[in-house]
Amino acid sequence: MSGAGRSDRSRGRDSNLGYWLRDAAEAFPGRVALIDLSGPVPREVTYAEIDERMDRVANLLSDAGIGAGDRFVLSVGNRFEFVEILFGGMRCGAVPVPLNFKLSEDSLAHIVRDAACRAAFVETAATERSVAVVERLGIERRWDVGGDGMGGERGGAGWLDYESALAGSSPRFDPPRLDARRPAFQPYTSGSTGKPKGVVLSHEGQLWWVRCLRKYWPADPGDRALVAVPLYHKNAMAGAIKPLLQAGASVVILPGFSPEPFLRALSGYRCTQVGAVPAVFAMVLDRMDLIEKLDFSALRKVTLGSAPVQPELMDAVERAFDIEVGESYGLTEGGPVMIGPGPDGRPTPRGSCGAAWPEGEIKLVRDGSEDPEYGELWVRNPGVTTGYHNLPEVNAARIRDGWLATGDLFFRDGEGFYYFRGRTDDMFNSGGENIYPKEVEDLLLSHPDVRDATVVPVPHALKGAVPAAVVRLRTEATVTAESLKRYTLERGPAYAHPRRIAIVEEMPLTGVGKVDRAAILGVLGDGGAG
Structure with a gap:
């Protein structure tokens, strides 16, 4: 093959978020990337295997006529297929729309219609409302994820077995050249009216985010994270999947949360770090009998976020696990915002989400003017959404000259650390x-x-x-x-x-x-x- 051909493919990969794992797959092909605990026995997936399966997903979609800019439904629980479909779809330029399948059927239908999804990957055994919506809206190209691989229409008429279809697609995919500003994926978050809003995130902005993770939150190939929160939430992707898998480390995926399986996986798989919402650890602390019995000596990092964190809870977790606990802040549409400890190494005070991200801008706005101490947080960085899908009025109100008005209220202390104080609306x-x-x-x-x-x-x-x-x-x-x-x-x-x-x-x-x-x-x- 000519050098020009190789260069074209390289440029296609360099501007495509779907290939963020490729370097690690080439460096650590036999290393275990994901350990999936959703089935009756653990499933270990190597870097080489998941990278190849991502290429197969890209071919599967391309062969079905789904390509650059086309949206597709991703309604799959906590299992390794979620990761390969999310990023494999991006490789052909398609735009995944991950669903919070806990939402009402009406909300799910709104999302699928708003995104004009042309295909669907659905775990039919676990996401009944998504199945109903996909069938009601007449999406013809649909695959049932999590089957036995024996083929056939497991989910009913029109549902194809995902594993069989994947096995029939090519293991090598030549990426198209995409404009870096093209949408990479489109998660949905609720708006002030209660209707879900599509957040358009570009390849360019998310690749910058991945580079920031490598620079400021580097992982070691020996690290291992535990994920029990839903993979469709930013908490799991930004806190575990992306930072660890780009470094050749591994991630253990639980199908859901309950205290005993969580603690046994954290101990038994010798996990070095874990992130979760505060409610998870509030329930975990009720099992001190198990915490005192199990070995958590490998654990080095616990991060709480995605909800307000009480200092008393952080203190209790530190005492229980004899480890320092951190607090994080982020939002789907805002890219990285804060970092802790501070960029100069200063420890983050208790109750603070951290200091300003070194390569982004943040400011506090009160009564229409910038305030150094208190106000609504505005952020500007390459990872900020390019806009809310089909919502020009919301874009005009919330995105100005690259600045995103988050709706979150913060206090900034004299040392430059930020403290969450609530919302500007009634959410x-x-x-x-x-x-x-x-x-x-x-x-x-x-x-x-x-x-x-x-x-x-x-x-x-x-x-x-x-x-x-x-x-x-x-x-x-x-x-x-x-x-x-x-x-x-x-x-x-x-x-x-x-x-x-x-x-x-x-x-x-x-x-x-x-x-x-x-x-x-x-x-x-x-x-x-x-």
Whole structure:
């Protein structure tokens, strides 16, 4: 093959996020990259194997007519196939749309329609709502992930077995040359209206992010991370998958979280680091009997993030594992924002998310002007989203001259460290999941007996905050608070169902006719939820 041909392919890889793992695969082909604990026996996947499977995914999509700019659904649980499909799809220029399959069917349908997805990879045995949406919207090119590899239509009519299809595709893929500004993938995050917003992330910006990880958070080939949070969340990808796999290290993937399997995997696989939402470790600390019995001597790093972290929890985790615990901050659309310890090596104070990222810009804005100490956090760096999909008004409001208004409120101390203080809107975080009251209110209002509903966050010992609701019923309605809870559990994500529901005759209002949220908390009692 000519030198020009090799150069073209090299340029195609250099501008494509799908190839971020290629260097490690060439340097450590036989080393174990992923250890998947989702099946009856652990599945070890080497660097050479997953790199080849990514090429097969690219060929599979290309052969199906899916190419540059085409979106496809990725609704797969915590298993190694999620990683290969996500990045393999990017290799042919297609744009993965990872789904939070815990969302309501209506929300999932909105995402798939908004993204105009042309294909779907779905774990049909575990993501029933995604299956229903893909079938209802008539997506013809669809593969059932996680089958037995025996072929056939396991998920029903039109579903092809992913493993069989992958085996039939070529193990080598020649990448197209893509403009680095092209979309790499498009995750969705909820907006101020409660509707999911598509966050367009470019190849160029995400490759810069990968280079930053290598520079500021370098991993060692001997490192091993444990992932128990969903792979569709940034916490897992940015905290474990990308930094470790580009270094030849390994990642252990749990199918989900429960304290005992988490602790046994952390100990048994000699994991050196783990990141999770605070609620995970709040529950882990209930198993001190197991913590005292198991060996965690390999563990060197614990990072909590994706939700407000209480200093008392960090102290308790440090005592339990005899290790320093850090706090992280990030957002899907904002690239890297803060780093801790500080760039000059100073330790991060307790309660702080860190200092400003060395290669990015951040500022605090209050009342339309920059404030050195307190305000809404604005960020500008190459990793910031190129825009919210199909939302020009949101883009105009939130992205200005490359600056992204995050909606997060921060305090900056005299030493340059930042402390999270809340949100500019009424969104609240529950155990790492963002909840918008309007979304839960709309779900309650879809019940035929409910006339009005208001949802507010109340304190929770493990999750920080959970939803609670005050509801006004229609005349002669017979529905109970418990049946309304079941109604929301059956039709929406479990984490968003109201833990407490008070039924009232009149909704408390302020003098200007708006719902009085302070009075709502009074109706609900002391505001706590067990």
